[in-house]
Amino acid sequence: MSLRGKRALVTGSSRGIGRGIALKLAEQGVKTAIHYYKQEEAANETLAQVRARGSDGFVVQADVTRPEEIQGMFDRVRREFDKLDILVSNARPELAAFYRPPMELTLEQWNSALDSQAQAFLLEAQTVARMMPDGGRIIAISYSPSGRTGSWQPWIAMGAAKAAMDALARYFAVALGRRGITVNVISPGATDDSVVSRLPTEVFQAIKTWHESGWTPLGRIGTPEDIGNAVLLLCMEEAGFITGQTLHVDGGASIMDTVFPLGIQQG
Numbered sequence: 001m002s003l004r005g006k007r008a009l010v011t012g013s014s015r016g017i018g019r020g021i022a023l024k025l026a027e028q029g030v031k032t033a034i035h036y037y038k039q040e041e042a043a044n045e046t047l048a049q050v051r052a053r054g055s056d057g058f059v060v061q062a063d064v065t066r067p068e069e070i071q072g073m074f075d076r077v078r079r080e081f082d083k084l085d086i087l088v089s090n091a092r093p094e095l096a097a098f099y100r101p102p103m104e105l106t107l108e109q110w111n112s113a114l115d116s117q118a119q120a121f122l123l124e125a126q127t128v129a130r131m132m133p134d135g136g137r138i139i140a141i142s143y144s145p146s147g148r149t150g151s152w153q154p155w156i157a158m159g160a161a162k163a164a165m166d167a168l169a170r171y172f173a174v175a176l177g178r179r180g181i182t183v184n185v186i187s188p189g190a191t192d193d194s195v196v197s198r199l200p201t202e203v204f205q206a207i208k209t210w211h212e213s214g215w216t217p218l219g220r221i222g223t224p225e226d227i228g229n230a231v232l233l234l235c236m237e238e239a240g241f242i243t244g245q246t247l248h249v250d251g252g253a254s255i256m257d258t259v260f261p262l263g264i265q266q267g
């Protein structure tokens with residue numbers, strides 16, 4: 001596999017999963033635009049780590065809930081890179097912007113979720129398609145279980161937004177297929193060094209224990225590196241016939257059946 005010399009934009013790569021993706025791409029020689037919203041210092045740290053891996057890139061700021069800022073982000077990418085081979089749409093607002101149960105959710109929070117995932121991915125895919133050579137890669141980072149379940153109550157807005165993002169990816173996969181541009185979704189499970197590890201310590205610990213106890217077949221929560229590895233797989237030339245698909249990168253958590261959990265199968 002050689003991705004050396006390819007150019008990528010990873011939104012929300014100042015930290016968390018986005019940083020893990022940018023660093024994995026850097027290890028393969030991909031030049032990457034490190035996007036951030038407010039934490040410029042963190043974005044510069046990602047870039048420093050990209051350079052330490054022998055690659056290069058630049059940092060770019062934008063609020064992805066604002067169409068004109070998405071346009072500005074791509075204008076900058078065009079000036080720096082001319083073309084873009086890989087787009088990873090990963091940014092997601094802080095919990096306070098959208099995390100509220102159904103009966104308390106405000107329109108502002110609903111819009112924040114939808115604008116940052118559905119509207120942003122729509123505009124990003126349309127814009128990048130005009131500057132992406134044939135054979136490029138578009139990857140949306142979703143959380144697909146939240147688009148079809150309803151138990152994680154304060155996730156209602158983001159669940160709806162991720163469902164829309166998943167659907168958009170399939171439509172763009174068809175629209176761009178004849179150019180050999182693949183459009184896929186990666187759906188991480190609970191992941192360390194991300195928003196999950198910033199939850200109150202006892203909540204984070206409970207999540208880890210639950211997954212380590214057997215709910216995740218591979219016995220642990222994920223890491224940003226796990227998600228970066230999955231992005232690399234989809235970027236390989238050999239993955240060129242995979243499009244419109246959702247890849248669950250969750251140690252198998254998404255194949256577990258809530259109706260017959262392992263604990264009630266004894267004897």
Ligand SMILES: NC(=O)c1ccc[n+]([C@@H]2O[C@H](COP(=O)([O-])OP(=O)(O)OC[C@H]3O[C@@H](n4cnc5c(N)ncnc54)[C@H](OP(=O)(O)O)[C@@H]3O)[C@@H](O)[C@H]2O)c1
Nearest residue numbers: 012014016017036037038039063064091092093191194195
């Ligand atoms: N963490 C998990 O366990 C998990 C599981 C499944 C799916 N996911 C998905 O993976 C992605 C990354 O999650 P994460 O937990 O790694 O995120 P995170 O650590 O909370 O980082 C969020 C990133 O998005 C940027 N951002 C925040 N608000 C923004 C805005 N309005 N406009 C543009 N960028 C904005 C942040 O930039 P600043 O640093 O500048 O604020 C940061 O780079 C998300 O799409 C999430 O839904 C995560």
